[in-house]
Amino acid sequence: MxxxxxxxxxxxxxxxxxxxxxxxxxxxxxxxxxxxxxxxxxxxxxxxxxxxxxxxxxxxxxxxxxxxxxxxxxxxxxxxxxxxxxxxxxxxxxxxxxxxxxxxxxxxxxxxxxxxxxxxxxxxxxxxxxxxxxxxxxxxxxxxxxxxxxxxxxxxxxxxSDIHDHDGTTTYVMRTELEEATINDKLEFFYQPKIHLKDRTIAGFEVLARWTSNSLGEVKPDTFINLAEATGLIAPLTVKAITIALRQCKDLLAINSNYSIALNISAQILNDPDIASLIMNTISIWCTNPSQLILEITEGAIMSNPEASLNSLGQLHNSGIKISIDDFGTGYSSLSYLKKLPVDEIKIDKSFVLNMNEDKGNANIVKSVIDLAHNFNLNTVAEGVENEEILNELERMGCDVAQGFYIARPMPHDELNPWIMNWGN
CATH class of the missing domain: 3.30.70.270 (Reverse transcriptase/Diguanylate cyclase domain)
Structure with missing residues (x-):
């Protein structure tokens, strides 16, 4: 040393x-x-x-x-x-x-x-x-x-973070406004439906955060998430997102016990020893069944610190929350860790799904991931479904759940019930 x-x-x-x-x-x-x-x-x-x-x-x-x-x-x-x-x-x-x-x-x-x-x-x-x-x-x-x-x-x-500009003015303004937006519920949340491929019934909804800065206009999700990670806001932002999603969907989840809501979480919060209790407290406040909450984390994030991820994800999973590996196939996870991790589903990255009917290589990857997941007794979710042909092919391959623009675009909460009624008809 x-x-x-x-x-x-x-x-x-x-x-x-x-x-x-x-x-x-x-x-x-x-x-x-x-x-x-x-x-x-x-x-x-x-x-x-x-x-x-x-x-x-x-x-x-x-x-x-x-x-x-x-x-x-x-x-x-x-x-x-x-x-x-x-x-x-x-x-x-x-x-x-x-x-x-x-x-x-x-x-x-x-x-x-x-x-x-x-x-x-x-x-x-x-x-x-x-x-x-x-x-x-x-x-x-x-x-x-x-x-x-x-x-x-x-x-x-x-x-x-590379979002800092040469004098930091933009970053300072963004950080201040993002903190204020997090505290005062000024973030917007959209919901993208997911369906079971076997019978085309609704499986649940992915929650997507959107933020419009007062001074900078609409900010891309990757940008403000990176900012939240760089400035220590990611944990309160995550808990706030879960709180608002559970509050907005409380009646929906109570009436339809098979529905779930899914949110992306950052690898950084897995290093917080209190994150599991914070999330569970939020769930108990809104009287939600923990199994109706799915937390999505990328495989790259998991593998950046696999031991810490294993510990935190284990606590969350033992509480009844479901864990999903997001963007599977784009990172570098190993089968040994896939076997160890407390995971319930694998989400196939849309880069493989979008053109799988034209690209045989991508189609083979999608089928291999589905088979791999099922061998580990995991469900599969395909994102990026933009036409009926891909939807039907995913069903033929045995994929469990799908989401994408062909099914529905992300929508604000007040449009969910009309969409659900229309889908049922």
Whole structure:
């Protein structure tokens, strides 16, 4: 483990070491995280306790940060109240998020310095190679940008995202408005029906979030979901989405016990140890049968941190909630993990379904996924059904459920009942 034991600020050494780590990550096809940690209110600590105690506090903070490192990681002081940590050999961004949370955990208890108990506050900014930059200078700039936003917005940590513009104005506005929209129920939710292929009856609905910013207009879902992940809003946004969907569909689910609603969840919230209880509390408030809620997560998200995913998904599944692997076939999950994961269904990515009648290769993939799922006693859902020919072919292949524009486009809640009545007729 390479540790900078001196507290003399040394940004040049950081960049040199970062270059070496990037070269190694490129060679080994791994990720690395640069985390800049900012100690807040150092001036006030100096004024209240004196410079000697403040220096000892910085040394103790350095030691505690050092204790979080793994072999191959690196730490160096880069400013009066800032440290940089380089985490090597990562398999996914989720590990960088976990590290940031562990760093912030150092604030949980006061530090005892020369008999004085001092409560500290930290901010952290995270940038990931190669997702956010390919060289040390830009990676450092992005981590510095992220920690600046974390300090400014009173957030514990922030992950740099490519949605940041050169001065951060757009991102700052979006983040502020998204938080306000989440708190004040200004997000819109649309529902896309799914049907059983065997008898064409309604299986349920996928819930899709939409957001129109006051200043920026309609924002693409991928953009505001990435922003929510980068700014720590993803957990409250997820719980809010589940709350609104259960509230809007309460009567529908009560009358039709075979209906379900499905929502996408982020890999990031699987790292939150409280997420299962938060979701279950929401379900109990609206008196919903847990089995009528399906949580969809992509296979790539699961495999970014399979052990954490296994634990969180296990808690949710044991509570009665159904788990679906979304966009199956586009990621890199292995059969060994498919066997271990508490999964109820596989959702076949629309890129294979859309033109499967013209592309024999895609048709073979769809049939193989259906057979694979059934061998594991899992249901299959095909998305991207846009004509009757594909619908009939999926039924012939043995697919269980389908959704797509041919069946229905996503619609607001107040259009659901008329559509249901029309479909039944």
């Amino acid at each position: 390479n540790i900078e034991t001196s507290l003399i600020p040394d940004r040049r050494r950081l960049l040199s070491e970062l270059n070496r780590k990037i070269h190694s990550a490129q060679k080994n096809n791994t990720l690395l995280a640069l985390i800049i940690v900012h100690l807040k209110h150092l001036r006030e600590i100096n004024n209240e306790f004196g410079y000697e105690i403040a220096d000892k506090l910085l040394q103790e903070l350095f030691n505690r940060l050092e204790s979080l490192l793994q072999p191959g990681d690196f730490i160096v002081r880069i400013g009066d109240n800032e440290f940089a940590l380089v985490l090597s050999n990562l398999n996914g961004i989720g590990q960088g998020i976990i590290a940031a949370n562990r760093i912030l955990g150092l604030c949980d208890n006061p530090m005892e310095i020369s008999g004085q108990l001092i409560k500290i506050k930290l901010a952290a900014g995270v940038s990931i190679y190669p997702d956010h930059a390919l060289d040390s200078e830009v990676l450092f700039k992005h981590a510095d940008t992220a920690v600046t936003y974390a300090r400014r917005n009173q957030d514990g940590y922030m992950i740099y």
